[in-house]
Amino acid sequence: MSDTRPDLVIYGSPVSPFARKVAGVCIEKGVDYEIEAVNVFDPPQWFRDISPMKRIPVLRDRSVAEEGVAGTIADSSAICAMIERKHPAPALYPAAPMALGEALFIEEYADTALAMSGGLGIFRPIFFAVSKGQEPDLAKARDTWANGLPPIFDVLEARLGGRAFFAGDALSIADISVATVLMQVSLVAETPLGRWPALEAHFAAMQARPSIAQPYAAAEKMVRKALPTCFDLT
Ligand SMILES: N[C@@H](CCC(=O)N[C@@H](CS)C(=O)NCC(=O)O)C(=O)O
Incomplete structure (x- = not known):
């Protein structure tokens, strides 16, 4: 067989x-x-x-x-x-040297700065607490949303510069990294991005892609067992 x-x-x-x-x-x-x-x-x-x-x-x-x-x-x-x-096709790393460097930097920025702030500052204080039957640390999550994440969103907004993608003119590892890490916040809290219109549009477009939506749906199913609704951190 x-x-x-x-x-x-x-x-x-x-x-x-x-x-x-x-x-x-x-x-x-x-x-x-x-x-x-x-x-x-x-x-x-x-x-x-x-x-x-x-x-x-x-x-x-x-x-x-x-x-x-x-x-x-x-x-x-x-x-x-x-x-x-x-599996080279479709390419998710730009061929042009500078665009490749930009994509790898944004991937790293998402995996470190954004993940530290959104993961350690919002996801864990809410979800880890709730999973253990404890009160979520909403004060920490609200402080992160108000003060920790905005400077990071400012950088992402500036790097997008109104474009649809972070590096080159096609989807890359940078776009996937930012969306998956930012959605860690969405698992436990509302994520209004109106102050960052390019990032907001990018986030909406990425959420509509099966590559982002399907793994997120699997995560959401697990998270919703302990946390039926998301928090408003504003
Ligand atoms: N740079 C690593 C980060 C991986 C990472 O931090 N994973 C978290 C889960 S989201 C983890 O394993 N945490 C275990 C721990 O904190 O002990 C990667 O991109 O794979």
């Missing part, structure tokens, strides 16, 4: 924006994948072995190896670059 399982396995959870980024790249490219759940806060030894920083996601390419470190890649940015090389 032939093996119908996809080559690519994303270890992690759709609740991770970085796992959704990898899923989004696979969907844009029409590459089959599956997600295998791993509790990153108490992972089994086999996962610690393939994730030196104890982070999700980690990718396994079964066509390389079915177990062990071989055939695995940790870190969403490394994973997405590998998938691009393995």
